[in-house]
Amino acid sequence: xxxxxHLTSPVPNPMPRVDTPRLGVxxxxxxxxxxxxxxxxxxxxxxxxxxxxxxxxxxxxxxxxDRPITPARHRVAMVEAAITDNLxxxxxxxxxxxxxPHYTVDMLALLxxxxxxxxxxxxxGGDSLAQFLTWRDTTGIVRQARLAVMQRPGYEPDLEVxxxxxxxxxxxxxWVDAPYLDIAASNLRQRxxxxxxxxxxxxxxxxxxxxxxxxxxxxxxxxxx
Numbered sequence: 001x002x003x004x005x006h007l008t009s010p011v012p013n014p015m016p017r018v019d020t021p022r023l024g025v026x027x028x029x030x031x032x033x034x035x036x037x038x039x040x041x042x043x044x045x046x047x048x049x050x051x052x053x054x055x056x057x058x059x060x061x062x063x064x065x066d067r068p069i070t071p072a073r074h075r076v077a078m079v080e081a082a083i084t085d086n087l088x089x090x091x092x093x094x095x096x097x098x099x100x101p102h103y104t105v106d107m108l109a110l111l112x113x114x115x116x117x118x119x120x121x122x123x124x125g126g127d128s129l130a131q132f133l134t135w136r137d138t139t140g141i142v143r144q145a146r147l148a149v150m151q152r153p154g155y156e157p158d159l160e161v162x163x164x165x166x167x168x169x170x171x172x173x174x175w176v177d178a179p180y181l182d183i184a185a186s187n188l189r190q191r192x193x194x195x196x197x198x199x200x201x202x203x204x205x206x207x208x209x210x211x212x213x214x215x216x217x218x219x220x221x222x223x224x225x
Contacts, residue, residue, distance in 0.1 A: 020118065020119045021051045021118045022048060022050045022051050022118060022119050022120075022121060023050065023054065023115050023120050024044050024045060024048070024050040024053035024121045025053075025121065025122050026040065026056070026123040026124075027055075027056040027057075027058060027104065028057070029069055029070075029185070030057055030075050030078065030079050030082075031069060031075055032202055032206055032210060032215070032216075033055070033075075033079050033083075033203075033206060034188060035183060035200075036182075038082060039181055040125070040176065040178050041123065042086070043176055043178035044121065044123050044148050044176045047176055047177065048148055048176070050088070051088070053088060053090070054091070054092040055083060055091050055092065056094060056107055057072065057075055057092070057096055058102055059098075059100050074213060074215060076091065076096070077209060078206050078209055078210070081206050081209055082202070082206050094107055094111060094114065095107055104135060105136055105137040105141050108120060108122070108141060108145050119146070120145035120146070121145060122141065122145040122146070123148045123176070124147065124148070124149055124150070126150065126152040126155040126156075126157060127152050129147065129149050129155075129157040129162075130156070130157045130158075132147075132157070132162060132166075138165070139166055139167075142166055142168060145172075146172045146173070146174055147173050148174045148175075149173065149174070149175055149176060150178045151175065159173075183201055188202065189216040192210060192217060193217065198210065
């Protein structure tokens with residue numbers, strides 16, 4: 001090839017990585033998982049040099065006490081189907097295998113025990129950061145993990161207010177530049193009830209699973225908004 005000289009010596013092996021391994025954490029009910037979740041996870045993985053991203057399935061989130069959640073076995077199967085082609089993605093049952101209520105600060109503590117020596121990055125959207133002060137023990141969350149935030153239109157978190165309430169938060173904040181896909185799980189469940197397609201909104205394997213098990217249809221688990 002023109003302009004490229006011949007190597008006169010073997011290419012040395014890359015220098016071993018000396019910084020702390022990094023674990024991305026994305027939590028949710030994933031009812032169902034969709035491309036919005038995957039886009040955030042993959043862009044955070046690349047931009048923040050995450051070694052792995054774990055999808056933490058919630059049991060019964062404290063902020064959704066009245067909505068019936070699809071049984072865990074189905075949500076587990078859908079997440080496994082959604083992430084199967086990305087070796088850097090993994091499923092975590094840390095919230096499913098313990099009694100509730102389930103709070104993020106407790107989940108992070110358990111992940112720190114499960115993945116000792118890894119730096120945690122909690123993945124979220126700008127809407128979640130805007131509501132961050134309503135979460136339990138925000139200081140404990142920021143102490144255990146950096147916040148990896150994807151900006152979302154219409155949500156401008158007040159960093160001054162956040163920093164005053166949670167000193168040190170600004171230094172623990174990392175922005176993720178990811179395409180914004182306006183997909184909400186509640187809308188996907190509604191589309192199923194209205195017999196509208198989920199194609200191009202969720203991975204084909206998730207779409208197939210939903211229809212095979214007739215999830216979100218009228219009268220089925222997870223059918224309410």
